Amino acid sequence: MTAPVSIENATKTFGSFTALDDVSLDIAAGEFIVLLGPSGCGKTTLLSILGGFLSPTKGRIAIGGRDMTNVPPARRPTTTMFQDYALFPHMKLKDNVGFGLRMRGVGKAEREERAKGFLDLVGLKASADKKPHELSGGQRQRVALARALAVDPDVLLLDEPLGALDLKLRRQMQDELKSIQKRVGTTFVHVTHDQEEAMAIADRIVVMNQGKIEDCGPPSDIYMRPRSRFSAGFMGEANFVPAKVKSVDVGGAKLETPIGSIVIARSNFTGGAPVEGRTVTLCIRPEHFRRATEAAELGTALGEAVVTGIAFFGTHYRCHLKATDAPGLSIVAHMPQSAELVEGTRVALAVNPADIVALPDHARN
């Protein structure tokens, strides 16, 4: 089963501290939502409110159209999978996976059949009679997922479920988690502070900061069209360039920056329409800088800079540059493998205006 989730103006305070600040979010049935943000931003608090382990101080939660605000965890159509997915060490995998079904009074034969079906889903059917200590970390994690799904929740809540795995296994499990979610169609709400993980698995990412939602959208939107400086900086690397709106017309807004003038479309102002005379902050991703000579038609010239540091990253060079006209402005740019660059090389920079986003200046850092 699967169900939509509606969070309306949820606030959670602990004494005088506000952990969750007036958060509203609608999640579609079958959607894979990732709550992303730094430690302490309120992700787990929101997940705990969805699971019924915490009550909101204010606001309302509905699942499948039913008000759940004061319903205890056991009576909600949710299952929570924690990072320390404690499996029962003395039980075979099929009994671990069937445990929730046993608690619900499902008979042995049906329990085993369903447990084996879910073990099959996570690629462990042949291990049904093994015990947890015979498995690797990734396999144990899959058993925990099978156990959580076996009770057929409408919504699965996952709190950093891959946090204990090493990086390689983690990346592999992300792919599996996404593919399993698509197959079962259950609504998933997954907490992480790893932006790459969020990008790999989410239908929509919810970026949180200090108890509030900063940004929300498909991974590509959050990356290409962030709505705040915090969101832009948390989702990958970004250069922030101060700018002033000189004029606005139907074609776009003319901006003045310390490294030159540029015209960008109105739709690239993600935090509100451009207003003449206002200051904004431009977000330029490192891979969007080009050498002007190599991309004359592609880009708009954005001044000259000197390479102050360079590192080879296989697919590209990661360069630190200092703008000639604005020595206080440090730039990080990715240049192609073919670029013949060394420290001290002067580079004429260009950026395609379509790749630049103008953020409101009042955006929090």
Ligand SMILES: Nc1ncnc2c1ncn2[C@@H]1O[C@H](COP(=O)(O)OP(=O)(O)OP(=O)(O)O)[C@@H](O)[C@H]1O
């Ligand atoms: N029971 C509590 N009493 C007091 N403060 C709490 C309580 N639970 C959470 N907090 C505070 O609320 C804030 C948000 O906590 P939360 O666990 O939701 O953050 P998080 O984003 O999940 O962080 P992490 O990634 O570190 O788990 C933190 O500052 C935390 O210290």
